[in-house]
Amino acid sequence: MACKKEEDKRSLLGLTVKKEEDLSEWFTQLVQKAQFADYTSVSGCMVLRPNAFQIWENIQQIFNSKIKKTGHKNVYFPLFIPEHLFEKEKEHVEGFEPEVAWITHAGDTKLRERLAVRPTSETIIYESYSKWIRSHRDLPLLLNQWVNIVRWEFKHPRPFLRTREFLWQEGHTVHATKKEALNEALYILSEYVDLVENYLAIPVLKGKKTQGEKFPGAMDTFTMEALMPSGKALQMGTSHMLGQNFSKPFGIKFLSENGKEQFAWQTSWGISTRLIGAIIMVHGDNRGAIIPPRIAEHKLAIIPIVFDKSKKDILKKAREIKEKLKEFNPILDDREIYSPGWKFNEWELKGIPLRLEIGPKDLEKKQVVLVRRDNHARKEVKEENLEKEVQKTLESIQRSLFLKAKKFLKSNIVEVKSKKEFIKAINENKMVLAGFCERGECEESIKSETSATNRLIPFHAQPAKKCIFCGKPAKRKSYFSKAY
RNA sequence: GGGGCCGUGGUGUAGCCUGGUCCAGCAUACGAGCUUUGGGAGCUCGCGACCCGAGUUCGAAUCUCGGCGGCCCCGCCA
Numbered sequence: 001m002a003c004k005k006e007e008d009k010r011s012l013l014g015l016t017v018k019k020e021e022d023l024s025e026w027f028t029q030l031v032q033k034a035q036f037a038d039y040t041s042v043s044g045c046m047v048l049r050p051n052a053f054q055i056w057e058n059i060q061q062i063f064n065s066k067i068k069k070t071g072h073k074n075v076y077f078p079l080f081i082p083e084h085l086f087e088k089e090k091e092h093v094e095g096f097e098p099e100v101a102w103i104t105h106a107g108d109t110k111l112r113e114r115l116a117v118r119p120t121s122e123t124i125i126y127e128s129y130s131k132w133i134r135s136h137r138d139l140p141l142l143l144n145q146w147v148n149i150v151r152w153e154f155k156h157p158r159p160f161l162r163t164r165e166f167l168w169q170e171g172h173t174v175h176a177t178k179k180e181a182l183n184e185a186l187y188i189l190s191e192y193v194d195l196v197e198n199y200l201a202i203p204v205l206k207g208k209k210t211q212g213e214k215f216p217g218a219m220d221t222f223t224m225e226a227l228m229p230s231g232k233a234l235q236m237g238t239s240h241m242l243g244q245n246f247s248k249p250f251g252i253k254f255l256s257e258n259g260k261e262q263f264a265w266q267t268s269w270g271i272s273t274r275l276i277g278a279i280i281m282v283h284g285d286n287r288g289a290i291i292p293p294r295i296a297e298h299k300l301a302i303i304p305i306v307f308d309k310s311k312k313d314i315l316k317k318a319r320e321i322k323e324k325l326k327e328f329n330p331i332l333d334d335r336e337i338y339s340p341g342w343k344f345n346e347w348e349l350k351g352i353p354l355r356l357e358i359g360p361k362d363l364e365k366k367q368v369v370l371v372r373r374d375n376h377a378r379k380e381v382k383e384e385n386l387e388k389e390v391q392k393t394l395e396s397i398q399r400s401l402f403l404k405a406k407k408f409l410k411s412n413i414v415e416v417k418s419k420k421e422f423i424k425a426i427n428e429n430k431m432v433l434a435g436f437c438e439r440g441e442c443e444e445s446i447k448s449e450t451s452a453t454n455r456l457i458p459f460h461a462q463p464a465k466k467c468i469f470c471g472k473p474a475k476r477k478s479y480f481s482k483a484y
Numbered sequence: 485g486g487g488g489c490c491g492u493g494g495u496g497u498a499g500c501c502u503g504g505u506c507c508a509g510c511a512u513a514c515g516a517g518c519u520u521u522g523g524g525a526g527c528u529c530g531c532g533a534c535c536c537g538a539g540u541u542c543g544a545a546u547c548u549c550g551g552c553g554g555c556c557c558c559g560c561c562a
Contacts, residue, residue, distance in 0.1 A: 013512075013513095013524055014524075016496090032495095041553095043553090043554085095560090095561090096561095098560060098561090099560075099561070120562090149562085151561070151562080153560080153561060161562090162561080162562085166562070168562065234562095235561090235562065236562085237562075238562070270562065271562075272562045273562090274562055275562095303522095305521070305522050306521060307520095307521070307522095308520090308521090336521085338521085338524085339520075339521045339522095339523085339524075339525060340521060340522060340523075341521080341522080341523035341524055341525085342521090342523085342524045342525090343523095343524085344522095344523050344524080345523070345524045346524075348523095357522070359522055360522090361522080362522095369522085448559090483561095484561095
């Protein structure tokens with residue numbers, strides 16, 4: 001039957017599973033079919049294809065402009081870290097050692113000292129900092145780098161969310177006072193939140209990690225956490241107040257104005273290509289990805305509806321429109337080998353936020369048809385209003401993507417009053433708000449009994465009397481959930 | 485690191501249980517041509533695969549053993 005046949009074909013070109021039915025299969029298919037990423041013969045590593053890499057470049061551009069305004073500079077440090085450096089800070093080594101890849105040989109020659117492939121760069125960077133910093137006049141030192149890192153994890157990889165090699169930025173700053181360093185760490189978190197909420201349209205919870213969940217070697221870790229459709233949390237970025245934990249073992253000292261030698265105060269912070277995975281997972285639907293307009297490389301795709309008779313005029317008009325809308329970097333899909341229907345599906349799969357159709361009927365009426373990617377609403381727009389209307393529609397798409405995700409987050413937060421309710425909510429894949437004693441011991445047993453982890457202690461936490469889990473006194477409520 | 489499943493063209497699969505019908509079928513992708521174009525059009529021709537090794541057998545994609553690789557479930561992580 002024709003109908004059956006058609007279904008088969010569609011199934012191979014587009015997504016064969018629904019997001020609400022099998023999220024992880026949906027995600028894997030979408031990533032590959034929309035050409036965001038692909039696998040290689042290196043297990044656990046992936047290729048970022050142009051559709052993903054251009055999002056990364058836009059993230060870089062936005063974040064660079066933010067931090068450069070506040071005096072940060074970009075640099076590059078080596079990929080390799082000699083073992084003796086890597087081991088200087090005890091908690092840090094213990095945290096990272098299980099997933100470090102080591103270089104042991106060059107050709108047939110065994111190296112005198114093993115080299116770690118950076119899982120993060122605190123140690124190699126702080127060796128240099130100890131040489132560069134002598135006086136309070138050298139401070140603050142505000143550096144950042146955009147690099148790849150390697151964390152050789154054994155849990156099964158997931159494109160973007162967990163790969164053995166990934167791209168990120170890591171900022172490393174040095175300050176004269178504790179207060180200044182703390183402000184820096186908080187300032188960076190606020191810029192992360194701005195990037196993620198206002199550009200990627202993903203709402204997050206903001207706060208502090210528990211001592212058990214903080215970055216190995218940090219004094220405190222500040223975090224933003226998003227909720228994925230599965231109900232699992234995804235850590236979107238962290239900013240660490242390192243205190244003097246690294247400046248002491250690495251000897252980062254300076255002479256203050258009154259001539260006293262002091263250890264410096266430091267921060268480090270990072271966001272990664274994981275954010276691209278979050279965009280795909282949070283906003284995508286059963287037709288494919290939806291890239292929020294403010295982060296999309298191409299804000300719209302122009303699809304001419306070509307018939308033999310009117311072909312010339314349509315294409316001419318389409319090119320005119322492309323030029324007129326160039327600030328939105330449109331794609332003009334004038335390939336003749338594909339039908340319009342094919343192109344609709346193609347650009348929807350890839351997540352272009354807006355589609356512009358122009359056919360003979362539109363030409364007559366001096367109009368075009370705009371179709372939104374998020375709610376599929378179509379609108380006929382007169383040519384003279386086009387630029388304004390496109391701008392308006394893109395803003396509206398950006399806003400509704402954020403609001404939809406925000407609604408999901410809010411409706412999946414559950415406040416609980418007992419251990420029983422806690423376990424029930426976790427099993428229902430909710431983000432749970434509960435009174436918690438914040439003792440490491442208690443945190444461990446929650447983890448092993450429920451598979452949930454403490455995601456964060458919110459900045460303006462509600463007070464609590466006792467810990468829902470162990471019954472001991474608690475100061476405040478914090479969030480728990482399963483996590484990626 | 486412990487348990488379960490699976491390896492067939494670029495991709496997704498049929499065949500395997502019960503060996504011969506398979507120098508491997510179908511779809512999609514890819515190349516050439518005609519024809520079409522407002523929601524993944526049609527036709528014709530073409531390209532392209534049994535993970536590796538050993539064994540059983542007259543005969544292996546199919547059975548056995550070993551290796552390699554992948555996927556799923558449990559302890560650490562942007």
